[in-house]
Amino acid sequence: MIEFVVKGEEFGDLAALGISYGLSITFRRVLAVGDFEREWIYAVMETGVWGAMLLSPCPDGLPCFRDPERAVEFSESRQTPVGYSGEEPAAVPYRISTFNKNYLKPRRWIRCRDISSDKSYLPLFACIYNLLKLRDDVPIVVSDVCLGFNEAERPDFQALPTYIQPRALADVVDVSVQPIPASAIARGILLGGYKAGPVVAISKGADHAAAELGGYLVDLNAPGDPCELFARGTVGYSPSLFSGRYLVDPDLCDRCGDCFITNCDALKQGERGVPELLSSCVGCGACALMCTRGAIWREGDLFKVFLR
Template identity: 85%
Template sequence: MIEFVVRGEELGDLTALGISYGLSITFRRALAVGRFDKEWIAAILETGVWGALLLSPCPDGLPCFRDLEEAVRFSELRQIPVGYDGEEPAAAPYRVSTFNKNYLKPRRWIRCREISRDKAYLPLFACLYNLLKLRVDVPIVVSDICLEFGDAERPDFQVLPTYISPRTLADVVDVSVQPIPSSAIARGILLGGYKAGPVVAISRGADGAAVELGGYLVDLDASGNPCELFSRGVVGYSPSLFSGRYVVDPDLCDRCGDCFITNCDALRQGERGVPELLSSCVGCGACALMCTRGAIRREGDFLKVFLR
């Protein structure tokens, strides 16, 4: 199943790829149709995806599939983009959009060909640092500019949005995949319905599409005070949405194994391959988010709509 089809002939190939990439790193399944340069694809291969990213027609150097479900499964399990040359599918909503700032490896979605040492940018990042450090939601900052990083954070394997308080100016940026424009990636994140916090694009001469979708744009070529970005604030995430004890319904489980992608220590394979939650479960809901069959749910919660 594909959730979004993004066409280069309508948006431009690089923009279409950027939007699709933004969808895929927020746990969405996207099909990008266009002609994509090897350099662009190399940047995505280096950082990886999270949901599924299918490129059509099949680019050179990528696994190529004609079966849609096989392509989606391969992309999700290996967390890489793949080629697809089958019939174009109809798009349908499938999952909730989410983002973990530190999934699998520190700063996963950062690829800096150039580290900026231009002191002119320091006031901007200092301002964003002060604004974001005090927030209790999970903002995503996508930037065309990278600053030099310090020590890496401890990896967090959970799927749900994880707030990491920035400790340096460089920590402000969550996604930077040069040469893919940050404005396009931010559009993908917003199109996917990300609601856990504000989405900020730091770009040069960017269009205002991200703003129209409810995001924020820091245009490096424009004047103005970026510190006014969050004067009203956008808060759509509450940890209480995901807290509580979770249970597994074996009658609904088809043993697909999606829940084990979380690498959670509180989840093990039980009798007949049905997952079991151990007493060490903290009720984060990561496995329930991964489960698209409704077999894992919060105890007493019969509404699966939010997690689909």
């Protein structure tokens, strides 16, 4: 039984695959019709699916089925996309999605190629981190960009339907399967019925459909303040909003360590646990965004208060 049919002629082939992928990881059974490049299919195969994903016409290298029920059974049991060469079945609702991202293994859905090393995205993820930590639901963040993370320090997520706070800004992203666009994947997750929390897309593309379906969008091609995401629904990103020369006031610092969640190499723990900004600091402002005491402040600001 197929629940969704997504066609490349309607959305574009890459977006259709992304929507189908988002549907499939929310336990949905989906048929994607289009001309899908091998690289795109490999990205899906590498991370796997949870529902069923049938691709038509049958791509080279995938098992091919004419019977939709056999195709669905194989795809679900092997957690992999399969080819389909039969007649297009009618889409029939099958079940209510019970998908919750915290049932997943940490970083299962992460396949990053565009990993930022220039700190330009640190303030963006600091904003998202601060917004998410205030929530008591289970948000899911799909992104076209990623931060590098330490493989030795994996987040301690548990297989429970509760939100576990990430330990670093890099762990804010839950799904990133480049080159498949985040906006399309988020759209599929929303269509799949994800209700455990907000769906956030951090996108380099111009597709705002996820926001129109009730999700939240950070458009990296537009200017704006990502710290206002939940207030506005759709925002851009302007790193210059947060840039400057930053100082540390040791009298205000309570040694909480929140600034080190950025994993920024320009920040080190100094005497008595007070952070020190090194000469390599580029003044991105991420550590100040993370500081809840206002101990890291921008030179020239009238008051020593944290930015958000």
